[in-house]
Amino acid sequence: MMGSRTATPLAKRDLPALAALLAMEGLPNQDIAEAGRRFWRVDAPDGLLGYGGLEIYGPDGLLRSVVLPPERRRKGEGCTVVDAISKEAVALGLERLWLLTIGAAGFFERIGFTRAERGDAPPAIRASAQFAGLCPGSAVCLRRDLASTTAGMDGRRKL
Numbered sequence: 001m002m003g004s005r006t007a008t009p010l011a012k013r014d015l016p017a018l019a020a021l022l023a024m025e026g027l028p029n030q031d032i033a034e035a036g037r038r039f040w041r042v043d044a045p046d047g048l049l050g051y052g053g054l055e056i057y058g059p060d061g062l063l064r065s066v067v068l069p070p071e072r073r074r075k076g077e078g079c080t081v082v083d084a085i086s087k088e089a090v091a092l093g094l095e096r097l098w099l100l101t102i103g104a105a106g107f108f109e110r111i112g113f114t115r116a117e118r119g120d121a122p123p124a125i126r127a128s129a130q131f132a133g134l135c136p137g138s139a140v141c142l143r144r145d146l147a148s149t150t151a152g153m154d155g156r157r158k159l
């Protein structure tokens with residue numbers, strides 16, 4: 001179970017810290033203060049585990065800005081962060097998540113996302129800034145069906 005992990009909507013004053021971490025990884029960050037984006041920080045008792053965000057397009061969500069501080073990586077916490085954001089997505093009524101990634105396709109596949117064609121995404125997702133231009137054409141598109149994965153989310157790892 002999530003246990004002592006908490007997901008908290010990101011306050012406006014915390015956006016620069018997220019932007020800095022995204023910029024360090026070469027990930028899109030110039031649009032994070034724009035309307036239609038929601039971000040969360042996921043914390044453990046000893047502090048920040050990482051961030052993640054959603055853009056909502058009807059029943060489909062664009063998962064974005066998943067990033068952990070370097071010292072938190074490769075300890076299973078990326079999975080924790082994505083599961084926490086996925087739970088928020090379910091609570092918001094989303095049925096599917098989509099994402100584009102250049103360097104982390106393997107990570108997302110390990111935690112239940114499957115590869116898709118960009119053209120498989122619904123028009124609103126394809127029209128998002130990430131799909132329309134912020135992410136290069138070489139980025140890998142992945143999706144996750146939330147209805148079929150919710151039950152297994154917390155069970156995958158002991159959190």
Ligand SMILES: CC(C)(COP(=O)(O)OP(=O)(O)OC[C@H]1O[C@@H](n2cnc3c(N)ncnc32)[C@H](O)[C@@H]1OP(=O)(O)O)[C@@H](O)C(=O)NCCC(=O)NCCS
Pocket residue numbers: 025027065066067068069072073074075076077078079080099100101102103104105106107108110
């Ligand atoms: C990508 C990221 C979120 C993964 O988090 P993490 O805590 O390091 O990953 P986890 O420890 O939960 O890894 C889960 C599995 O994915 C694998 N994995 C982790 N990062 C990976 C990557 N970039 N590519 C391929 N596989 C990866 C791990 O080896 C692990 O496999 P295992 O279960 O066999 O050990 C984190 O490394 C990060 O913040 N990277 C920089 C930002 C980034 O690239 N974000 C993605 C934006 S789309």
